[in-house]
């Protein structure tokens with residue numbers, strides 16, 4: 174089966190993930206941090222904001238609320254997130270280290286203010302040991318099911 178596992182702080186990636194799960198006939202799983210991000214944690218203008226501090230440390234691995242994603246049952250995992258500081262949020266790194274992805278295919282997708290995945294592509298490839306990682310793709314929050322279905326069929 175296909176799995177759509179996503180993290181979304183303010184809802185844009187969630188919209189894409191929900192439509193993608195529908196388009197791909199996939200199960201949906203929400204990646205949740207043990208401590209939720211509050212609005213003030215997301216202020217990238219603030220050097221002391223939680224997200225700024227976490228993203229400045231490439232080894233930061235925020236705790237996960239649970240490790241019950243059905244990764245073992247999935248052949249292909251669509252991994253969704255917003256771009257934070259030109260790459261994947263640290264909680265995605267936590268997720269990638271919490272499961273065994275050997276033999277699985279990971280397909281990153283993301284929303285952003287315009288940035289592409291950058292170094293995030295290589296980071297995901299390194300963290301998801303034994304997995305085949307496809308090229309990540311950016312979507313607008315408004316991406317419709319037809320666009321997402323066409324993408325899934327092209328993979």
Ligand SMILES: Cc1cc2nc3c(=O)[nH]c(=O)nc-3n(C[C@H](O)[C@H](O)[C@H](O)COP(=O)(O)O)c2cc1C
Nearest residue numbers: 181182183184185186255258259284285286287288
């Ligand atoms: C802490 C933080 C850092 C961000 N860094 C970037 C960035 O480097 N490039 C970019 O295009 N957008 C950046 N954004 C914007 C988000 O990627 C964009 O708003 C995204 O669609 C939010 O998704 P969400 O609603 O699922 O959380 C950042 C947002 C936050 C909160």
